[in-house]
Amino acid sequence: MNERFELVEQALNKMLEEKKYAFLRxxxxxxxxxxxxxxxxxxxxxxxxLLFRLLPKELAAETFVEMEAEEQELLIRTFxxxxxxxIVDELYVDDAAALVEEMPANVVKRILRQADxxxxxxxxxxxxxxxxxxxxxxxxxxxxxxxxxxxxESILRIRRQGVDKETIYTCYVTEGRKLVGIVTxxxxxxxxxxxxxIADIMQTNLISVNTHTDQEEVALMxxxxxxxxxxxxxxxxxxxxxxxxxxxxxxxxxxATEDMAMMGGILPSEKTYIRSSPWDLFKSRxxxxxxxxxxxxxxxxxxxxxxxxxxxxxxxxxxxPMLMGTGGNSGSQSxxxxxRALSLEELHLGDLARVIWKxxxxxxxxxxxxxxxCYLKIWLVDGLLLGNTDISPLINLVVCLALFATVLIAxxxxxxLPLLAKxxxxxxxxxxxxxxxxxxxxxxxxxxxxFASMLLNL
Amino acid sequence: MNERFELVEQALNKMLEEKKYAFLRxxxxxxxxxxxxxxxxxxxxxxxxLLFRLLPKELAAETFVEMEAEEQELLIRTFxxxxxxxIVDELYVDDAAALVEEMPANVVKRILRQADxxxxxxxxxxxxxxxxxxxxxxxxxxxxxxxxxxxxESILRIRRQGVDKETIYTCYVTEGRKLVGIVTxxxxxxxxxxxxxIADIMQTNLISVNTHTDQEEVALMxxxxxxxxxxxxxxxxxxxxxxxxxxxxxxxxxxATEDMAMMGGILPSEKTYIRSSPWDLFKSRxxxxxxxxxxxxxxxxxxxxxxxxxxxxxxxxxxxPMLMGTGGNSGSQSxxxxxRALSLEELHLGDLARVIWKxxxxxxxxxxxxxxxCYLKIWLVDGLLLGNTDISPLINLVVCLALFATVLIAxxxxxxLPLLAKxxxxxxxxxxxxxxxxxxxxxxxxxxxxFASMLLNL
Numbered sequence: 001m002n003e004r005f006e007l008v009e010q011a012l013n014k015m016l017e018e019k020k021y022a023f024l025r026x027x028x029x030x031x032x033x034x035x036x037x038x039x040x041x042x043x044x045x046x047x048x049x050l051l052f053r054l055l056p057k058e059l060a061a062e063t064f065v066e067m068e069a070e071e072q073e074l075l076i077r078t079f080x081x082x083x084x085x086x087i088v089d090e091l092y093v094d095d096a097a098a099l100v101e102e103m104p105a106n107v108v109k110r111i112l113r114q115a116d117x118x119x120x121x122x123x124x125x126x127x128x129x130x131x132x133x134x135x136x137x138x139x140x141x142x143x144x145x146x147x148x149x150x151x152x153e154s155i156l157r158i159r160r161q162g163v164d165k166e167t168i169y170t171c172y173v174t175e176g177r178k179l180v181g182i183v184t185x186x187x188x189x190x191x192x193x194x195x196x197x198i199a200d201i202m203q204t205n206l207i208s209v210n211t212h213t214d215q216e217e218v219a220l221m222x223x224x225x226x227x228x229x230x231x232x233x234x235x236x237x238x239x240x241x242x243x244x245x246x247x248x249x250x251x252x253x254x255x256a257t258e259d260m261a262m263m264g265g266i267l268p269s270e271k272t273y274i275r276s277s278p279w280d281l282f283k284s285r286x287x288x289x290x291x292x293x294x295x296x297x298x299x300x301x302x303x304x305x306x307x308x309x310x311x312x313x314x315x316x317x318x319x320x321p322m323l324m325g326t327g328g329n330s331g332s333q334s335x336x337x338x339x340r341a342l343s344l345e346e347l348h349l350g351d352l353a354r355v356i357w358k359x360x361x362x363x364x365x366x367x368x369x370x371x372x373x374c375y376l377k378i379w380l381v382d383g384l385l386l387g388n389t390d391i392s393p394l395i396n397l398v399v400c401l402a403l404f405a406t407v408l409i410a411x412x413x414x415x416x417l418p419l420l421a422k423x424x425x426x427x428x429x430x431x432x433x434x435x436x437x438x439x440x441x442x443x444x445x446x447x448x449x450x451f452a453s454m455l456l457n458l
Numbered sequence: 459m460n461e462r463f464e465l466v467e468q469a470l471n472k473m474l475e476e477k478k479y480a481f482l483r484x485x486x487x488x489x490x491x492x493x494x495x496x497x498x499x500x501x502x503x504x505x506x507x508l509l510f511r512l513l514p515k516e517l518a519a520e521t522f523v524e525m526e527a528e529e530q531e532l533l534i535r536t537f538x539x540x541x542x543x544x545i546v547d548e549l550y551v552d553d554a555a556a557l558v559e560e561m562p563a564n565v566v567k568r569i570l571r572q573a574d575x576x577x578x579x580x581x582x583x584x585x586x587x588x589x590x591x592x593x594x595x596x597x598x599x600x601x602x603x604x605x606x607x608x609x610x611e612s613i614l615r616i617r618r619q620g621v622d623k624e625t626i627y628t629c630y631v632t633e634g635r636k637l638v639g640i641v642t643x644x645x646x647x648x649x650x651x652x653x654x655x656i657a658d659i660m661q662t663n664l665i666s667v668n669t670h671t672d673q674e675e676v677a678l679m680x681x682x683x684x685x686x687x688x689x690x691x692x693x694x695x696x697x698x699x700x701x702x703x704x705x706x707x708x709x710x711x712x713x714a715t716e717d718m719a720m721m722g723g724i725l726p727s728e729k730t731y732i733r734s735s736p737w738d739l740f741k742s743r744x745x746x747x748x749x750x751x752x753x754x755x756x757x758x759x760x761x762x763x764x765x766x767x768x769x770x771x772x773x774x775x776x777x778x779p780m781l782m783g784t785g786g787n788s789g790s791q792s793x794x795x796x797x798r799a800l801s802l803e804e805l806h807l808g809d810l811a812r813v814i815w816k817x818x819x820x821x822x823x824x825x826x827x828x829x830x831x832c833y834l835k836i837w838l839v840d841g842l843l844l845g846n847t848d849i850s851p852l853i854n855l856v857v858c859l860a861l862f863a864t865v866l867i868a869x870x871x872x873x874x875l876p877l878l879a880k881x882x883x884x885x886x887x888x889x890x891x892x893x894x895x896x897x898x899x900x901x902x903x904x905x906x907x908x909f910a911s912m913l914l915n916l
Contacts, residue, residue: 030663034682159647168644169627185643186626189617205488223711224492226704228686245703246684249710253681256714257798263721264794265787273799274809278819285791286824289865292787293828294835296780303776304846310775317768317775318761321782321899322754328786329723329750329892333743336722340715341731351732361736362743369744370751377752388762407747434787441779 005035009042016047025054033059037066049078061090068275069102076107085114092166093119094139094247097126125240134218135211137251138232138241143171145198147180152194154183167244170229173202179231179239182206208233211240215251220345222248259343262427263336265292265434288434295438299324302445309452315390316452319399320445326370327406327444328437334359334414335436339428342418349423355415363411367404375400398451405451406444413439463493467500474505483512491517495524507536519548526733527560534565543572550624551577552597552705555584583698592676593669595709596690596699601629603656605638610652612641625702628687631660637689637697640664666691669698673709678803680706717801720887721794723750746892753896757782760903767910773848774910777857778903784828785864785902786895792817792872793894797886800876807881813873821869825862833858856909863909864902871897 008027015024028036028051036055040048040063052075055063064072064087076084088096088111096115100108100123112120122140129135143165145154154171162168171188173181181202191201208231209218221230222245230248232241258268265288271280303310303320310317338355341347347355378396382388414436418428466485473482486494486509494513498506498521510533513521522530522545534542546554546569554573558566558581570578580598587593601623603612612629620626629646631639639660649659666689667676679688680703688706690699716726723746729738761768761778768775796813799805805813836854840846872894876886 032663032665032683034684155647162644162648168647185647186620189613189626189643190620205490207490223707225490226492226707228703245686245707249681249684249703249707252707252710252714253802256710256718257802260714260718260721260794260798263718264790266791266795272804273795274804276816278816278823281795281816281820282823282827285788285820286827289784289787289791289824289828290831293780293784293832293861296783297835297839299779299783300776300840301844303779304773307772307775311769311772314765314769315762317765318758320778321757321761321903322751324779324782325754325757325896325899326747326751328895329747330743332722332892333724333747336718337724337731337739340718344711344715346730346732358734358736358739362739365736365740366744366747369740370747373748374751377755381755382758386759434790437786438783441783445779 005039009039012039013043016043016051021054024051028055029059033062034066036063037068037071040067040071045074049075053083057086058090061087065091065095065099072099073103073107076103076110081110081114084110088114088119089116092139093122093141094126094137094166097123097136101127129211132215133211134209134213134215134232134243135240137215137218137247138211138243139166140241141165142229142231142242143168144239145171145173145183147173147175147199147202149198150194151188151191151196151198151201154198155188158185158188167229167242170227170242172231172239172242173198174239177238179206179208179233179237180204182231206231208239209243210235216255216343218243219248219251219255223252255343259339259429262429263332263339263432265289265432292434292438296441298442299445302442302449306449306452309449309456313395313452313456315388315395316398316448320448322374323399323402323406323444323448324441326403327410327440330363330366330407331410331414331436331440332432334411335418335432338415338418339432342422342428347419349419352416352419355419356412359411359415360408363408366411367407370407371400371404374403394455398448398455401455402444402448402451405447406440409443409447410436410440413443463497467497470497471501474501474509479512482509486513487517491520492524494521495526495529498525498529503532507533511541515544516548519545523549523553523557530557531561531565534561534568539568539572542568546572546577547574550597551580551599552584552595552624555581555594558585587669590673591669592667592671592673592690592701593698595673595676595705596669596701597624598699599623600687600689600700601626602697603629603631603641605631605633605657605660607656608652609646609649609654609656609659612646612656616643616646625687625700628685628700630689630697630700631656632697635696637664637666637691637695638662640689664689666697667701668693674713674801676701677706677709677713681710713801717797717887720885721797721890723747723890723892750892750896754899756900757903760900760907764907764910767907767914771853771910771914773846773853774856774906778906780832781857781860781864781902781906782899784861785868785898788821788824788865789868789872789894789898790890792869793876793890796873796876797890800880800886805877807877810874810877813877814870817869817873818866821866824869825865828865829858829862832861852913856906856913859913860902860906860909863905864898867901867905868894868898871901 011027040051048071052060096119100111115123125140126136141164143158143161145157158168169185171183172179173183181204183198183202187201207225211232211234218230227245229242229244231239232243234240261268267284267287269280269284338347375396378391378399382391417431417436421428421431469485506529510518554577558569573581583598584594599622601616601619603615616626616629627643629641630637631641639662641656641660645659665683669690669692676688685703687700687702689697690701692698719726725742725745727738727742796805833854836849836857840849875889875894879886879889
C-alpha cells in the first residue's frame with residue numbers, strides 16, 4: 001500500500017529533519033499500527049529508536065508486534081531494561097512467544113528476564129509445541145467462566161479480566177479445567193434475564209483442536225465454521241488456550257503463498273520478496289532447477305537413441321517442443337487443480353478412482369480437440385500456407401496421435417502424483433508443475449517415437 | 459472432512475431407513491450447520507426436504523446458507539410460501555443477496571415476494587453493486603450508535619437491536635449518516651463509568667472502504683489490520699454497510715484458488731473440482747491449451763529453419779528439451795514469486811527497476827551454477843561414462859552458454875510480464891508459467907542456435 005503513504009512518508013521525513021517531534025507524534029497517533037510499522041521500514045535506521053519512543057505505550061506495543069524481526073531486534077538492542085519491560089508487559093502471550101522464536105539467544109534472554117513469571121511460563125509452554133502446530137499458534141489468555149455463574153456474574157468477570165485478553169467475545173466455560181461450553185458476549189448481552197445461569201445458554205456442541213493439530217487444518221476450520229476463536233485442548237482434553245481469527249488469516253495467506261512457491265518449483269521461505277537478497281532467492285530456486293536439469297538427461301538419452309530415425313525424418317524434430325509443451329501444460333492443469341482441492345480438503349485420498357476417471361474423460365475431450373486442431377493447422381498452415389512439403393499426412397498423423405496420448409498421460413500423471421504424495425504424508429504441492437513436466441516430457445517423447453516407429457516403419 | 463463424518467453418515471442413513479425421525483432430529487441438532495450441509499450433499503436427493511424440515515428454525519436457516527446452490531434451489535421448489543418466508547426472515551441480508559444472485563429468475567421472484575419490504579430493498583441495494591466489489595459483499599445490518607449516547611445507552615441499544623445484526627462487536631457511530639467513529643463492545647464493557655459519552659471512547663482514526671473497492675483489496679485489509687468488520691461507505695462518504703471477517707476469509711481463499719488456477723493455465727471457475735463435470739473441466743482448460751499449442755508453431759519454425767545445421771550436428775538436438783525445460787522452470791519461478799507478491803501488495807509497479815536488478819543478479823547466480831554443473835555432467839556422464847563421442851567440448855560450450863543466457867532471459871521475462879500486466883490493469887496471474895514458458899521456449903531456441911552458428915561456424 002506504499003502509494004497511499006507516500007505523502008505521509010514525505011511529511012514524516014520533513015518533520016524529522018526539522019526536529020518537530022510534537023508534530024511527529026501527532027501525525028503518528030492518527031495511524032494504524034500496521035501502517036506505522038510499514039512507514040518505519042522506509043526511514044533511516046538511526047531514526048527508528050527516536051521515532052518509536054514518540055509513540056504512546058499501547059500504540060508502541062501494537063506497532064512493535066507488526067514490525068519485521070530485523071527491526072524488532074534493532075530496537076530491543078537500543079532499549080533499556082525498563083523500556084523493554086514496558087513493551088513486553090503490553091504484548092499478548094502469543095505475540096511474545098512469536099517474538100522469542102525469532103530473536104537470537106542473547107536477546108531472548110533479555111526478553112524473558114523482563115517478562116513477569118506468568119508470562120514467562122506461558123511463553124515457554126507455547127514454545128514447547130512443534131512449529132506450525134495449534135499449540136505454537138495459540139494464546140493462553142482467554143476469558144474462562146465457571147459453569148455455575150449467572151449472566152450478570154459472567155459480564156462482571158469479563159469487565160474485570162477482559163483488558164488483558166486478546167478476545168473477550170467468546171468465553172470458555174470450564175469445569176475442572178475441562179471445556180464444557182462456550183458462551184459469546186452476544187449470548188450474554190442478549191440474554192433476557194441477568195440471573196439466567198450460563199449453563200442454560202451456553203453452546204455445548206463444541207468444536208476444538210488439539211495442541212498438535214496442524215496449523216493448516218486450524219485455518220480451514222475457521223473458514224468452514226466462521227469462528228472468531230477456536231479452543232485448543234491438550235491430550236487429556238483440558239483447555240489450554242485459544243486461537244484467534246486474525247492468526248488463522250495469517251496462516252491461510254502463508255500456506256497459500258507456500259503452495260504457490262512449491263507449484264513454481266521454489267523452496268518456501270519466510271522472507272518476503274522485497275526482503276530477500278539475490279543470494280536468498282538463489283538458495284530457494286537452485287535445488288529444483290538443478291534436479292530438473294539433471295533429470296532432463298533422460299529426455300536427452302531418448303532423443304539420442306532415436307537420432308538416426310530423426311535424421312531420415314527431420315520434420316519430426318520440429319514438433320518436439322509443441323508436444324512437450326502441451327504435455328507439460330496439460331499435466332500442470334490437473335496437478336494444480338488437485339493440489340488446491342486437497343489443500344482445501346474438498347478432495348480426499350478415497351476419491352482417487354473418481355479423480356482418475358474424471359481426468360481420463362477430461363483428457364479425452366481435450367486431447368480430441370487439440371489433435372483435430374493440430375491436424376488442421378499442420379495441413380493448412382504448415383503445409384499449404386508455408387509450403388512445407390516435408391510433412392506428409394502420415395507424419396501429421398504421428399504427431400496428432402502422439403499429442404492425444406501425451407495429453408491423456410499428462411492429465412492422469414498430473415492427477416495421481418499429488419494424491420500419491422498425500423498418501424505418503426508429503427505435501428501434495430511438491431508434486432507440482434515442474435516435477436510433473438519433467439516426467440511428462442520423457443513420456444511424451446517415448447510415445448512420439450513409438451508412434452513414429454510404428455507408422456513410419458523406422 | 460469426509461472421513462470424520464462417515465460414522466455419522468451411516469447412522470443417519472440407518473435412521474432414515476428405519477424412519478426414526480425423532481432420533482434423526484436429536485442427531486442433527488448436535489452438528490454444526492456447515493457439517494449438516496456437508497452431510498446433506500451425500501444423501502439421496504428425495505430425502506433432503508424431509509431431513510431439512512426436521513431442523514429447528516434457526517439451525518435450518520444457518521444450514522441453508524451453507525448449502526450449495528443446486529440443493530438450495532431443490533429445497534426452495536419444495537417449500538410452501540410460508541416455509542420460504544420463515545427461512546428468508548432468518549437470513550442475514552448479505553446471505554439473502556448472495557442467494558438471490560445464484561437462483562434462476564422464477565425462484566428469485568418467489569424469494570423477493572416472501573422477503574419483508576426492508577429486506578427486499580436492502581437486497582436490491584446490494585445487488586446493484588458490481589460483482590466482486592465491497593458493495594456486493596457487505597451486509598446492511600449493523601449496529602449504529604449516535605454520537606451523543608453514553609456507554610449505558612449504547613449497551614441498551616445493542617441489547618435491543620443486536621439479535622438481527624450479523625455482528626454486534628463493532629458498533630458504528632454516525633452523525634447525519636456520516637461515519638464519525640467506531641466503538642467496540644470491548645470498549646463499552648471495559649469503560650469505567652456507564653455515563654461516559656461514547657464520543658470520549660470511540661476510535662476516530664477510521665479505516666473504511668468504498669462500495670466499489672475490489673473484494674481482493676478488502677480481504678487484504680482484513681489480513682493487514684486484524685479487523686472483525688470493516689465499514690463500507692458510498693461516494694458521498696455515507697455509511698451503507700459492513701463487511702465481516704468470515705466473508706473476507708472466503709474471498710481470500712477464493713482469490714488464492716483463482717490465482718493458482720490461472721498460474722496453471724486454467725480459466726477460473728466457481729465450481730469445486732468435485733462438482734465439475736469433465737465438460738466443465740474441458741471448458742476451463744482447453745482455451746489456454748489451444749492457444750499455447752498454436753503458439754508453439756514458432757518454436758517449430760525456428761527448429762525447421764535450423765534443420766540443416768541440426769543434421770550436421772545431430773548431438774545438438776538432444777539438449778533441446780533440457781534447455782527449454784530449464785528456461786521454463788526458471789521463468790515460472792520468477793513469475794510465480796512476483797505474481798504472489800503483487801497479490802499481497804508487497805510489491806508495486808514502482809518497484810520495477812528494483813525487481814529487474816534483483817532478478818538479473820539471481821539469474822547470474824543460478825545460470826552460473828547450472829552451466830558449471832551442466833558442463834561437468836556432459837563431460838563426465840555423457841562423454842566419459844556413457845561414451846558419447848558426438849559431443850565435442852565446443853558443443854558442450856555452446857550448450858552451457860545457451861543455458862546461461864536462457865536462465866537470464868527467462869528470469870527477466872518472468873519478472874517483467876506480471877508487472878506489465880499490472881500496469882495494463884490486467885490480473886498479473888494471466889502472465890503465469892504456461893504463457894511465460896511459451897515465450898521462453900522460443901527465445902531459448904533462438905539463443906541456442908545463435909551460439910551454435912557462431913561457435914560451430916554453421
